[in-house]
Amino acid sequence: MSGVVVVGASLAGLRAADALARSGYSGGVTLIGDEPHQPYNRPPLSKEALLEEQEFDAIRLRSSAKPGAVSLLTGVGAVSADLGRGLLFLSDGRELAFEGLVAATGLRPRALGIPKPSGGVVVLRTYEDLLRLRAELAGVRDVAIIGAGFIGCELAASLTQLGYRVSVIAPEDVPMLRPLGEELGGALMRHHLQAGVGFGLSRLPVAVEGGERPERVVCNDGSSFDAQLVIEAVGSSANVEWLEGNGLDLSDGVLCDERLRFGGDGRFLAAGDVARFPNLAFDSIPRRVEHWEMAVDTGRYAGKALGRLLTSGEESPAFTPMPAFWSDQFELRIQSFGMPGLVTDPGQIRVLEGDLDGEVVVGYHREDTLVGVVLVGFPQNHMKYRTAVSESLAAGVAPA
Amino acid sequence: MKVIVDLNKCNDHGQCVYSAPEVFSLNGRGELSFRDEAKDLYVSDELDESLRDALEEAADICPMQAIEIEG
Numbered sequence: 476m477s478g479v480v481v482v483g484a485s486l487a488g489l490r491a492a493d494a495l496a497r498s499g500y501s502g503g504v505t506l507i508g509d510e511p512h513q514p515y516n517r518p519p520l521s522k523e524a525l526l527e528e529q530e531f532d533a534i535r536l537r538s539s540a541k542p543g544a545v546s547l548l549t550g551v552g553a554v555s556a557d558l559g560r561g562l563l564f565l566s567d568g569r570e571l572a573f574e575g576l577v578a579a580t581g582l583r584p585r586a587l588g589i590p591k592p593s594g595g596v597v598v599l600r601t602y603e604d605l606l607r608l609r610a611e612l613a614g615v616r617d618v619a620i621i622g623a624g625f626i627g628c629e630l631a632a633s634l635t636q637l638g639y640r641v642s643v644i645a646p647e648d649v650p651m652l653r654p655l656g657e658e659l660g661g662a663l664m665r666h667h668l669q670a671g672v673g674f675g676l677s678r679l680p681v682a683v684e685g686g687e688r689p690e691r692v693v694c695n696d697g698s699s700f701d702a703q704l705v706i707e708a709v710g711s712s713a714n715v716e717w718l719e720g721n722g723l724d725l726s727d728g729v730l731c732d733e734r735l736r737f738g739g740d741g742r743f744l745a746a747g748d749v750a751r752f753p754n755l756a757f758d759s760i761p762r763r764v765e766h767w768e769m770a771v772d773t774g775r776y777a778g779k780a781l782g783r784l785l786t787s788g789e790e791s792p793a794f795t796p797m798p799a800f801w802s803d804q805f806e807l808r809i810q811s812f813g814m815p816g817l818v819t820d821p822g823q824i825r826v827l828e829g830d831l832d833g834e835v836v837v838g839y840h841r842e843d844t845l846v847g848v849v850l851v852g853f854p855q856n857h858m859k860y861r862t863a864v865s866e867s868l869a870a871g872v873a874p875a
Numbered sequence: 876m877k878v879i880v881d882l883n884k885c886n887d888h889g890q891c892v893y894s895a896p897e898v899f900s901l902n903g904r905g906e907l908s909f910r911d912e913a914k915d916l917y918v919s920d921e922l923d924e925s926l927r928d929a930l931e932e933a934a935d936i937c938p939m940q941a942i943e944i945e946g
Contacts, residue, residue: 490935493935497931516938516940518938536940537934537940537943539931539934539935539944767938768890768936768938771935771936772936775932775935797893799890801888801938810888853905854887854889854901854904854905854906855901855903855904855905856905857889857901857905858889858892858893858901861893
């Protein structure tokens with residue numbers, strides 16, 4: 476048994492490997508990833524990297540470990556793992572022995588099972604996806620984006636700014652409904668509409684028609700949208716198949732405890748989008764959190780906790796981070812703290828400051844507790860509302 | 876140890892402020908306060924070693940990867 480292997484050369488994986496290397500652990504850290512690249516930053520793919528045609532170097536993530544402290548293997552995936560024996564089986568036929576493992580294999584985008592042409596239908600998750608998207612945009616005038624979540628809406632904003640005619644098609648009544656709620660989603664939709672984005676909401680696409688390339692997207696209400704390029708932004712599934720056979724709950728990511736450990740063993744931790752864990756600052760329900768900041772926080776925690784366990788045998792305190800995410804759409808900065816998505820009752824979602832047609836702060840309440848805030852604008856107030864959420868969670872009641 | 880911030884990359888997300896409030900702060904307009912004293916690149920004075928963990932966290936959590944630690 477030797478060393479720690481971090482599976483997934485993602486943001487979470489890199490931060491875990493860095494934290495391990497910095498923890499004083501001397502058994503060796505190997506970071507493996509199936510993409511051909513060094514770890515890179517994904518949020519710019521739908522924004523700056525698309526708008527400004529950034530090259531790979533602009534999105535490459537820096538390691539904070541000493542040079543040589545982390546061995547990076549790229550272009551190699553994990554096929555399976557035998558946790559009991561401490562063996563990882565790689566796609567190139569090699570085996571890696573480990574005494575500790577961090578699972579940070581992330582997500583892959585879903586594709587819709589509807590008839591579609593072989594070309595001109597893309598997803599966006601990786602740098603290769605971005606290169607494909609850029610290439611496919613040549614000669615295109617109309618783009619249909621299927622899915623009205625954050626990635627769909629960011630792409631709609633970026634592509635509209637680049638001069639394409641964009642339609643967003645989704646079953647919900649407003650974009651970003653699940654994370655933000657009806658009112659704020661509606662307000663942001665009005666902003667997109669004013670900027671020229673088209674919406675085909677409350678309907679499902681049933682086919683992408685065309686020859687070798689798309690011509691239109693046809694929906695279940697008979698409507699159709701011209702599109703020479705279709706982007707599917709309809710969610711994702713967790714890359715956990717390689718962990719099968721170890722008696723783990725892999726029904727939605729990797730089920731972890733409040734210390735990000737899985738399989739009831741402190742030597743195995745998960746980080747990033749695959750980690751389904753309870754955040755005891757909120758409640759004891761395990762959830763996956765697909766935020767960029769959470770990838771950093773889980774990665775750092777997992778690396779530090781594993782390093783500590785392997786060097787001193789000590790357990791770490793429970794992982795209770797303050798979730799945060801942002802989204803840039805047109806000139807709008809949307810910033811969230813806490814877990815607004817926990818609140819679905821519209822009566823518990825209230826404007827705290829400003830108004831929905833301009834800068835606004837929306838509060839999301841569960842009983843009397845402020846569990847999340849979303850700010851559109853008001854950059855000078857981020858700290859105040861982040862503090863309000865953490866104080867309310869700590870007290871279990873909303874601030875007066 | 877010094878901290879260097881690329882103010883052209885920085886997008887005023889403010890995540891650094893939560894990690895290392897001893898070093899980073901936002902001004903009244905919600906911008907990184909170093910913008911008031913530097914233009915393209917902010918280079919700090921020599922900082923105390925006790926801040927290293929906090930600064931490393933700030934560098935890790937910067938969405939624009941605009942923060943570097945030197946030394």
